[in-house]
Amino acid sequence: MSERLARLLGGPETAWLVDRVRHRLERGRPLGGSVTLGTATPEQRRAIERLLGRRAGTGASLSVSLDEVDRMLRSSGACPEGLATAVVLLQGPVRDLGRENTERETAWREAYTELDAVVTGRTELSGWREWLESTGLVRRIAGDPREARLLLGTVAALLLRLPHPGIPIGRLSAESCGDAHALDEGKPLAALALSAARALSGLPYAGDGTADARRSAWAAVGVHLDDLSSSVLCLGLPGDDDTATGRVLAALRTAGEPCVLTLRQLRRHDTPVAAGLVRICENPVVVAAAADEFGPxxxxxxxxxxxxxxxVWRLLDLLSAGGCEFAYHGDFDWGGVAIASAVRERINWRPWRYDAASYETAVSTTRAVTSATGAAASFAGTVTSAAALSGRPRETPWDPPLAAAMARHAVRVEEELVLGDLLADLAAELGSTGSR
Known part of the structure; x- marks a missing residue:
């Protein structure tokens, strides 16, 4: 690089001009026309005047003809090869962004090579393969084509073994991925592998994100999750002396303490559980309060x-097999209604203060409480109001007026707010049957 070129274009006052030219070169655009600096300093204006050998106009902005700069560099000998070469001499090689983008897109397409070899011919996976690319899921998870190729190659190895007649997920992960925890929830590979399992099962590729949905999707292709992490809370269920789970239930019932059973325990318990009327609630606070109030x-x-x-499903199945009847209560919100509907699809239950009349009463009580506390709250500069109902409305086939009442009032009522009524029902049941 000549000393004159460095003096004319190598200083900080002309750096903006060189950057603009480089930007055009990187994108394959011609070096014609003018570039403009919106607000030029006196030093920047004088630098352009030295470069062009003439006044550079007046005003705040500064426009420079690239054709003029190119001619000046060639004719003056500062850079006989012209402006494009001058930029390379001043700042180094210019990237070809168009070529880089083409190469990057080629690399992304090639990242699917191993997966496509496995998917080809498996019609149940063709839609999923298109979904992967159209949603950009792989690019969000992987970040670059090299990592994507590794992840998709591992998914391809998993698909060669699915559906499986029966295998724990940790073993499948260790044997297919070289890491027993590669398919753990939250890992980059887990989302891709789970969507593939859903595709094989004919389920929506994205799923609803719940732990139970994840277990169901894997189970549908013969993969079992850790059955110690799934548990159910219960109280007052009768046990027996013949099985381990039965003895646990019996001991805790006698002690009047809540019992937490794992899926592992329940899968090893094949005896139906007969308990007469079983009440189902949504929130653990109900169980805790009932244990405090009634004990054994x-x-x-x-x-x-x-x-x-x-x-939970396993325990309800065992209770249903034992001829039990069920009464259900949950939160008065659309999420609670969805849970109630899911349980009702599995077992038949009657409402336990989970109908329109009970909701109307609960709303009146809630509003009365918030109205009474509103004045006191206003002194502290806060606002107290009933919780607003949000989410997508759902039908309540066990009591159609309930959905209409919830939509009309738009007030959310959690189980904790009607806890006294629920405990009163349990007390009444004890009074009618006698303590056991």
């Missing part, structure tokens, strides 16, 4: 703890 005399109670887990 509490009527049978099962808690879904929100969306039912596989352990």
């Amino acid at each position: 005399h509490c009527p049978p109670l099962v808690c879904t703890s929100g969306r039912p887990s596989a352990a």
Whole structure:
């Protein structure tokens, strides 16, 4: 690079001009026309005047003809090869962004090579393969084509073994991925592999994101998750002396303490559980309060703890097989209605203060409480109001007026707010049957 070129274009006052030219070169655009600097300093203006050998106009902005700069560099000998070469001499080689983008897109397409070899001919996976690319899921997870190729290659290896007649997910992960935890929830590979399992099962590729949905999707292709992480909370269920799970239930019923059973325990218990009327609630606080209030005399109670887990389903199946009847209560919100509907699809239950009349009463009580506390709250500069109902409305086939009442009032009522009524029902049941 000549000393004159460095003096004319190599300083900080002309750096903006060189950057603009480089930007055009990187994108394959011609070096014709003018470039403009919106607000030029006196030093920047003087630098352009030295470069062109003339006044550079007046005003705040500064426009420079690239054709003029190219001619000046060639004719003056500062850079006989012209402006494009001058930029390379000043700042180094210019990237070809068009070529780089083409190469990157080629690399992304090639990242699917191993997966496509496995998917070809498997019609149940063709739509999923298109979905992967159209949603950009792989690019979001992987970040670059090299990592994507590794991930998709591992998914391809998994698909060669699925569906499986029966294998724990940790073993499948260790044997196919070289890491027993590669398919754990939250890992980059897990989302891709789970969507593939859903595709094989004919389920929506994205799923609903719940733990139970994940277990169901894997189970549909013969893969079993850790059955210790799934559990169910219950109270007052009768046990027996013949099985390990039966003895646990019996001991905790006698002690009047809530019982947490794992899916592993329940899968190893094949004996139906006969308990008469079993009440189902959604929130653990109901079980805790019932244990405090009634201890060993509490009527049978099962808690879904929100969306039912596989352990909840297993226990309900055992109770249903034992000829039990069920009464259900949950939160008065659309999520609670969805949970109630899911349970009702599995077992038949009657409402336990989970109908329109009970909701109307609960709303009136809630509004009365918030109205009474509103004045006191205003002194502290806060606002107290009933919780607003949000989410997508759902039908309540066990009591159609309930959905209409919820939509009309748009007030959310959690189980904790009607806990006294639920405990009163349990007490009444004890009074009618006698303590056990």
